[in-house]
Amino acid sequence: MIVVLKKDPDEGQLNNLTNWLQGLGISIHRSEGEQSLILGLVGDTSVVDMELIRSLDIVEDVKRIQEPYKNANRKFHPMDSVIDVSGIKIGGGHFQIIAGPCSVETEAQMCGVAADVKAAGATILRGGAFKPRTSPYSFQGLGGNGIKLLLEAAKQSGMPVVTEIMDISQLKYFDDVDMIQVGARNMQNFELLKEMGHTGKPILLKRGLANTIEELLMSVEYIMAGGNENVVLCERGIRTFETATRNTLDISAVPVLKKKTHLPVIVDPSHASGRYDLVKPLALAATAAGCDGLMIEVHNDPQHALCDGAQSLTPKKFADVAKAVFALRPFAMTSEELNAQ
Amino acid sequence: MIVVLKKDPDEGQLNNLTNWLQGLGISIHRSEGEQSLILGLVGDTSVVDMELIRSLDIVEDVKRIQEPYKNANRKFHPMDSVIDVSGIKIGGGHFQIIAGPCSVETEAQMCGVAADVKAAGATILRGGAFKPRTSPYSFQGLGGNGIKLLLEAAKQSGMPVVTEIMDISQLKYFDDVDMIQVGARNMQNFELLKEMGHTGKPILLKRGLANTIEELLMSVEYIMAGGNENVVLCERGIRTFETATRNTLDISAVPVLKKKTHLPVIVDPSHASGRYDLVKPLALAATAAGCDGLMIEVHNDPQHALCDGAQSLTPKKFADVAKAVFALRPFAMTSEELNAQ
């Protein structure tokens, strides 16, 4: 961490600052310039509050030169982590497609979709039981019953499931769920993240609409600091000025994340674009860029889906996408290549 | 709502659509163009899922022409709502300044700040007990004990308090809190919003970093649909490409919101800018634009605040800001003027 001081800083305040920092186990290198005195802080600066230092009268600016996250940092854990979802491995060369409907509606729907996506190559089943909807007048999901239907479909198809939790109070329904999804709107719901740190289950953490890559890694830190190292990250589009797509898929986040963290990174082209006709090109792009998996919405009757129909594929179209993805994957970026540069 | 159909739509699918819409009580006006057939939907279209219609094969586009929110809509409630926070009124010409530290630290700190800000004209005391922090290694707030200290300071100073809730499970600590704040990161924590709808207490709902004005009003709808009409909105900056300020205060949100809704709108210049030296100009700007109040961070020793020190004012600087705000307010935009245009 670099602290740039204002010209002619008050000596008393400067002493207070250096004493306080030394008390935290930080050593300090001074570098005197014509216009400013610069302090280089050496040691474990993750314990130092940048904003606090920035607020001091004698300080002009503070700049961090090390990442503020540890557990997820590839620097301290160079090998890819492999996350095991009830026998299905993600990361370290293992590529998986998670598929299923936006919302769980009926047992027939879930079992039908599950069979279809499995036949096409998907290995984990998704389906929403608790649904975050912008409007209170929109369908809010089947709740606990939805999870039961999802688990029934999982059992019949022999696939593990992932489904979204929206609040700690819903955790009681997730006992048999294989992987818990924390959605984009909850990426900084810190109480929920802390709770996820105590579950031991694999967590699928989606990037928030307006959150930076660094903030995503800090949210992972909440989960990992609680003792749960089974985290998969998901890029699903960020909010920008462009309106042709619902969100803007930040494809660069895939290689950037793969370099910064050892955790697996998957991409959700359905939510990123909000348009079923863009799922295939975005799925191929994400695969090429080196992601560890995809999450795709599939509905057996998208025209009557209770939510997000516009971004769902039919099982037939999904099969076409999956086939193209598997064909392209041998030519995609690998984790090794990304980290060798 | 306007549905633009593709050229030569399949008649069977078109019949299905019109029958389904009529079943929802919607009447349909057809308008035939050279390139497209247009359906005008008349009736209560808030029950119609735009995305579902957009996903139909025969549909080119769907456009909403009415706002999707009702309870907060000024069209159905032209007079300003006045929200009463334990005797302190906000809205309808009543302007209030909420002030206090970012985090509750000690009783001495809280009581000191409370006395200072009250003397300077603040009427509601703020202080964080549960703190949303990007890093798990940062100070997380004093929790339930923090609320006790806050209430003690409130009692001594004779002011009502507002403090933030981060999770439903914390609600038990809020029995004696006068107004509950839902923070920016939780603006779309729908389970928490629903719970707020059942409390009856005034809710201070902050706009999310990347949420549109319309989404803010939809989140209000979650609270109001639960039966709680005591909602105050707070603009606190949005995330943009500009890095000179922590966020970009969307000053236009003040007049836009005041025209769209009858609920009071306040502004938080401290979080919007993240810089104490911008609080005064932004507070004056927000007042001039017609907001119903301000929320300002004040700390008796900002250089040692446990969080967000960089954006806190000293009590002395706060008194200067408050004085300037009160002097300017007679020349500010009024709700009547905004709605007369």
Added chain:
Amino acid sequence: MIVVLKKDPDEGQLNNLTNWLQGLGISIHRSEGEQSLILGLVGDTSVVDMELIRSLDIVEDVKRIQEPYKNANRKFHPMDSVIDVSGIKIGGGHFQIIAGPCSVETEAQMCGVAADVKAAGATILRGGAFKPRTSPYSFQGLGGNGIKLLLEAAKQSGMPVVTEIMDISQLKYFDDVDMIQVGARNMQNFELLKEMGHTGKPILLKRGLANTIEELLMSVEYIMAGGNENVVLCERGIRTFETATRNTLDISAVPVLKKKTHLPVIVDPSHASGRYDLVKPLALAATAAGCDGLMIEVHNDPQHALCDGAQSLTPKKFADVAKAVFALRPFAMTSEELNAQ
């Protein structure tokens, strides 16, 4: 175009509006709702100024239902356009890699890079002679002499060249240039665009940092309306809140553009990311998504490039990228597939 009128519009003003529209050859369909009267405008509405109508007292809102661009619109020209750059074809299945240094520096540099990139599969040579730099104190390019050096390298290597124009007054230097680039900062330099419409040369138009896809197509319209149909579009990243990359590559723009227009679309991963270590994953992603070519910065000594060194590849790394791109391309999205959905 749909015009939504306010409740109980003034009849005189309504007559004025409908007469004016009918005078423009537009026919009008009325659709009466409970809350509003809606006018559907049928005919060539590209001549109607939306903003003018929106400003009328009796109008609540105006919505466009047809694209405001014509010449570039795939609806009126379903087949891919193929642009010929001195014998090198782009579009309609022809995929090209444009490569070369950010800035032309010396003849040795240009000829060296040209030979290297040609050997690796590039077919068009790039190099900047007029350089848009944020700071007036940064290197501004060699100007007319730079173009001479570029053309010399082109002659020796047998490749056509593309180079950027920054102002109409520079056009005299472009006589022998094969393709003229209009950079991101000039995407809405309308006088320059008009001039490009009169050159007859192929134009490479880069998307502006903060311009929508629709605005890009409107800028194309300036060129095509002048009689020049030889336009290639280039996605090169947009400005967002994310700071891990210089810009955010909008990968979705590739399929969206390929559906909206018949013109070729290429991608510049070097400028999009500003980081040489992201060029390969982004180049693969763009290729997979169905672009018609790539534009990549290559420098024989990137560590001494006079500008933008951080995003340049060595010739050796470029050869690796090109090889991977060519290997992946048979598995990429095609224009036919994108337009069949």
Added chain:
Amino acid sequence: MIVVLKKDPDEGQLNNLTNWLQGLGISIHRSEGEQSLILGLVGDTSVVDMELIRSLDIVEDVKRIQEPYKNANRKFHPMDSVIDVSGIKIGGGHFQIIAGPCSVETEAQMCGVAADVKAAGATILRGGAFKPRTSPYSFQGLGGNGIKLLLEAAKQSGMPVVTEIMDISQLKYFDDVDMIQVGARNMQNFELLKEMGHTGKPILLKRGLANTIEELLMSVEYIMAGGNENVVLCERGIRTFETATRNTLDISAVPVLKKKTHLPVIVDPSHASGRYDLVKPLALAATAAGCDGLMIEVHNDPQHALCDGAQSLTPKKFADVAKAVFALRPFAMTSEELNAQ
């Protein structure tokens, strides 16, 4: 400037770097940490290309600690600059309202509006003769004839004029124009900026839609480096995800700019919002925040304006806005206050 080196940097490369820097007159302070070696560069680092250094193999990161602009920097010129527009002073406590129509249409229109806005308190007349329009099919302005009509109105009303230049080739029409406007789309048209540096006339430079405050100041540097110190800056809204307003007025840019530069800063609420009904609240807000003037669109018949009618005020409404602005101004932020904090 701070250069953070990678662990165990190659000594040969390190020597090359330090020799090169010393050759530029920079002295270097080394600061050795556990994880990295840090170089503090002392001297005139505005000549050092950050990107070039960042691209070196041995470099982890580079951070600037001084602003890269000089002429506009308040640090080197603490007193407010006052810009004289043919006798009308802006800055240093002088507050002016610039008003007039978006486009010059007829002599009658211009003279009528000029008389009206002058009577209401405006002191500089605006009107567009060369119009940047997104669509080539929209009205493009009257060009040279428009400037003649504008100057005629100026003469009759006794006010200086400001009007926009779009291309260097138009400069011949600007001989009698008092102040030249460089619009948002041309903020980084560097050739035009350089030319403005040679005119000696006052320049009104508008911030680009997606340009940071620092980039705006770098563009000013292009003008000032050419010898023209008469520059007025204009905040006119930035592009964000919010769609309720055409752009998002970045009100914080007013105090931030007033602290960073000695040049006057004005605000254009008409273009920022694109809505006439938001002009008054935004004009009041900007005034309160401490700007040195406003630029407001006024049309005597806004419903028939050839462009941007939706954001124009009638002369009567403008008079109401101007009156409110003048009444509020004694209570607004001053330049001294902003720079005392």
